[in-house]
Amino acid sequence: MNRRPWLSARLKLTISYAGLLLIAGAVLLAVVWVSLLRYVPDNDQGLLGISPNRYLLVRMFTPAAATALAFLLVFGILGGWLLAGRMLAPLTRIADAARLAASGSLAHRIRLGGPGDEFRELADVFDTMLERLESHVGEQQRFAANASHELRTPLAISQAILDVARNDPTYERGELIERLRTVNTRAIDLTEALLLLSHSDRRNFTREPVDLSLIAEEAAETLLPLAEQRRITLAVTGEAAHAAGSAALLLRMVTNLVQNAIVHNLPAGGTVTVHTEPRRYASVLRVENTGCPLPPELVPTLTEPFQRGTERVRTDEHAGVGLGLAIVHSIVGAHDGMLELAPRPAGGLVATVRLPAHR
Structure with missing residues (x-):
C-alpha cells in the first residue's frame, strides 16, 4: 500500500522533545527576567523613557538568553533524536519480525529483554502469535498431506481393481461391484468427515x-x-x-x-x-x-x-x-x-x- 512520505515517528518525537525543552527554557528565562526587574532599582529616566539600570540589564540579559535558548534547541534536537531512537528500537525489532513473517518465515522470534513495559508486552504477544501461527500452519500442512494421501488410497485401489477386471475377462462382475462399492463408501465417509471438520472449525452454526x-x-x-x-x-x-x-x-x-x-x-x-x-x-x-x-x-x-x-x-x-x-x-x-x-x-x-x- 503506497502512502505519501511524511515525518517519521522518530522525527516527530525529536521535534516534540526539542520544542518542549525550548518552551520550558523560555518560561524559565521569563521568570528570571521578571525577578530581575523586581530587584533592579528604577532610577532616573533615560533615553526613550527607559531606566539606565534596566537598559543595561536588557543589554546584558538578551544575548545570554538567546545563547541559552539556542543551546537548548540544539541540545533538545540531538538529545531528542538519540532518546527517540532508543525508545523506538523495540518497535524496529517488532517491525523487522513482522516483515520476516510477511515473507513466510514464521520461525523468527523477537525475545525482547529488559523491563516488563508496554514494548516488552507487545513483543511477547507478537512472539506468542508467531508461535501459534507457525503451529497452525504446520498442522494445516500435515493435514493437507495426510488428507491427500488418504484420498489417494481409495482411488488407487479402485484403479487397481478396474485394471485387474479389464485384463481378466473371467473376473466376476458381482465381486467387482461389491469391492468398488466398499472402496467408494470409504472415500465418501472420508470426504464427509473432512467437510464436517471444516464446518466445525469455522464456527458458523447457530447456538x-x-x-x-x-x-x-x-x-x-x-x-x-x-x-x-x-x-x-x-x-x-x-x-x-x-x-x-x-x-x-x-x-x-x-x-x-x-x-x-x-x-x-x-x-x-x-x-x-x-x-x-x-x-x-x-x-x-x-x-x-x-x-x-x-x-x-x-x-x-x-x-x-x-x-x-x-x-x-x-x-x-x-x-x-x-x-x-x-x-x-x-x-x-x-x-x-x-x-x-x-x-x-x-x-x-x-x-x-x-x-x-x-x-
Whole structure:
C-alpha cells in the first residue's frame, strides 16, 4: 500500500522533545527576567523613557538568553533524536519480525529483554502469535498431506481393481461391484468427515440450548447394536447437563466418542460408560471404556487428523478414516470447551469433555 512520505515517528518525537525543552527554557528565562526587574532599582529616566539600570540589564540579559535558548534547541534536537531512537528500537525489532513473517518465515522470534513495559508486552504477544501461527500452519500442512494421501488410497485401489477386471475377462462382475462399492463408501465417509471438520472449525452454526444427557442417550441408542454385536456393555448414567451449541455437532461429537470407545475395546466382555453431570460453570460429559493399555506418549496424538496410533489401528468395517477424535476436538473447540484424554491404568481410555454451562 503506497502512502505519501511524511515525518517519521522518530522525527516527530525529536521535534516534540526539542520544542518542549525550548518552551520550558523560555518560561524559565521569563521568570528570571521578571525577578530581575523586581530587584533592579528604577532610577532616573533615560533615553526613550527607559531606566539606565534596566537598559543595561536588557543589554546584558538578551544575548545570554538567546545563547541559552539556542543551546537548548540544539541540545533538545540531538538529545531528542538519540532518546527517540532508543525508545523506538523495540518497535524496529517488532517491525523487522513482522516483515520476516510477511515473507513466510514464521520461525523468527523477537525475545525482547529488559523491563516488563508496554514494548516488552507487545513483543511477547507478537512472539506468542508467531508461535501459534507457525503451529497452525504446520498442522494445516500435515493435514493437507495426510488428507491427500488418504484420498489417494481409495482411488488407487479402485484403479487397481478396474485394471485387474479389464485384463481378466473371467473376473466376476458381482465381486467387482461389491469391492468398488466398499472402496467408494470409504472415500465418501472420508470426504464427509473432512467437510464436517471444516464446518466445525469455522464456527458458523447457530447456538441453542442442548442437554448433553439427552444427546448421550440418543448416541447410545444408535450405537447399541454395534455394542451388542461386539459383546460390549454400554451404559449411560448421570444427570441433565445443559450447554449452548449446535445439537447436530454435539450429537456427532458424542457419537464419535462412543463409537471410538466401542471399536477400541476388548474383543469381548468390555464396557463403555457415558456419564454426564453439571458443574458450577461447566457441563461435563465423560466417556470411559475398557481396552488394551495405551502408552502415555500415544494419547496426545489421538486428536491429530489421521493419527490412529499403532496400538489402535483397526482393519475391520468400523476402522473409520482417522478423523473421529480430530472431529471431536474441533467441535469441542468450536463450542469454547475443553477435551481431556487420559489412559486408564487397567487399559482403555477416559475422554472428558467440558463445555460452558448454559443457564
